Structures are given as structure tokens and as C-alpha cells.
Amino acid sequence: MIFIALLGFLAIIFSILYIIVHFIKKIKDKQRVLSKKVFYTALLGGFSLFIVGAAFADTDELAQINELEKQNQSLSDENDTLKLENKELKSKVTDYENEKEELETKGIEFEKKIESLEEKKKSLEDEKNTLEEKVDELNNKNADLDNKVAKLTETNTNLDEKVDKLTQTNTDLNNKVANLETELKSANSKVASVEASTQTTSQSTSNNSTKSSASSSGNTSSNVYYKNCTAAREAGAAPVHRGDPGYGPHLDRDGDGIGCE
Secondary structure (H helix, E strand, O other), X not given: OHHHHHHHHHHHHHHXXXXXXXXXXXXXXXXXXXXXXXXXXXXXXXXXXXXXXHHHHHHHHHHHHHHHHHHHHHHHHHHHHHHHHHHHHHHHHHHHHHHHHHHHHHHHHXXXXXXXXXXXXHHHHHHHHHHHHHHHHHHHHHHHHHHHHHHXXXXXXXXXXXXXXXXXXHHHHHHHHHHHHHHHHHHHHHHHHHHHHHHHHOOOOHHHHHHHHHHHHHHHHHHXXXXXXXXXXXXXXXXXXXXXXXXXXXXXXXXXXXXXX
16 A cells, blocks of 8 residues: 555656646747646546555554554563563562572581581590500500410419429328328337236336336426427327327317327
């Protein structure tokens, strides 16, 4: 439709130029006559085409304006929607910022806790090192004690062997002492029988003999002395009965009348 209006406009321009040219030529040729058919056809046709084209152009422009208004309304609606979405996004951003601040606060707290834990870890490591040193010292002491125990065990073993030997020796000595006691008792029995037979054969002189033997026995008993049971055993007098030569309380500890049992 704009093309029709443009043709009408060109036709009007043509008619105007035509009349201008006519008047210019009429100055030279006063007999020249204006061709009304060409002039009015171009002028009226131009106006008609321009009006029709303009009318249709207005209709197209109105449709375009309506379309633009619809697009504008749509864009306005989209703008409102975008504003709402923007508002929601701003609200979310605010929420995210608040959460971010909370997370940053928690992060700072966690960092402090981590620092505290690292300090505790360092303290525990120091304690661990101290305990390891003490353990090493105790292990060294334990090793020394093990060595001492081993030495003491060896010494104890040697002492046990010596005790066993001494016990065996003591047993042998006790057996010898028992044998000697048995022999002594047998000898005493023989002496007693000899004394009894001697007493029966010499009854006439018993009083004098008894007095002299009593005095001799008293002197002999008073002259014999054993410092201890070892001396009595070495002299072959153990066991020493009460009344025997060399008998003394220091030899008879239990006081039963028999010393160096």
C-alpha cells in the first residue's frame, strides 16, 4: 500500500512539474495551450492514488500498531514476570547471603575448633613422646632387672647346689653320728657289763675300791670339758649323758639330760 501512495505522490509531483514547464515554455510561446487531459489526469490520479495508498497504509500501520501494542503488552507481562522472578531471585540471593554468612561463621568456628584440636594433638604428641621416653627408660631398667634376676637366679642355683651339697654332707654326718652313737651305746653296754662282773668278783674290796674310783671319777669328770658339741663329737663322747665326764648345760639345750643328741 505504501507503493500505491508513492505512485500517487510521484503523479502529483509530475503534474506540478508539468505545469511549471508549461508556464516556462509559455513565456517563449504565448500561444502554447496547457493539456488539461495530461495535467488533470496526473494531478487527480496522483491525489487518488496517494489518498488510497495513504488510507491502506494507515490501515497497515494501525494493524502494525495493534501488533506492536500486543507485543508491548506481552513484553510488559514478561517484564512483570521477570520483575517477580527478579524479586524472588533477590530474595533467594538474600537467603543465600544469609546462609553464606552462617556458613562463614560456622567455618570460623570450625577453624577455631581445628586449631584447638591441633593444639590438643600437639600436646598429646608431646605426652606420647614423654611416655615413649619413660617406656624406653622402663625397658632399660627392666633389661637391667632381667640381667640382675638372671645373675641372682644363677647365684641362687649355685647356692641351691651348695645347699644340696651341705644337706648331703649334713645327712652323711648325721648318719655317721648315729653310727657313732650306736657304737657308743654298745660300748657303754659292754662297759656296764664289765663293771657289773668286776663288782661281783671283788665284793670284799668294794668299799675301798668304790671310794677310790669315786674320787678318781670325780676328779676325771671335773677335769673333762667340751666347749661345744663339735668338740664332744671329735672326742667321740657324743651324746653326753648327765653324770658323764664333760657333761654341761651348754651341751644340753633342751634339758633332757642328754647333750649333743
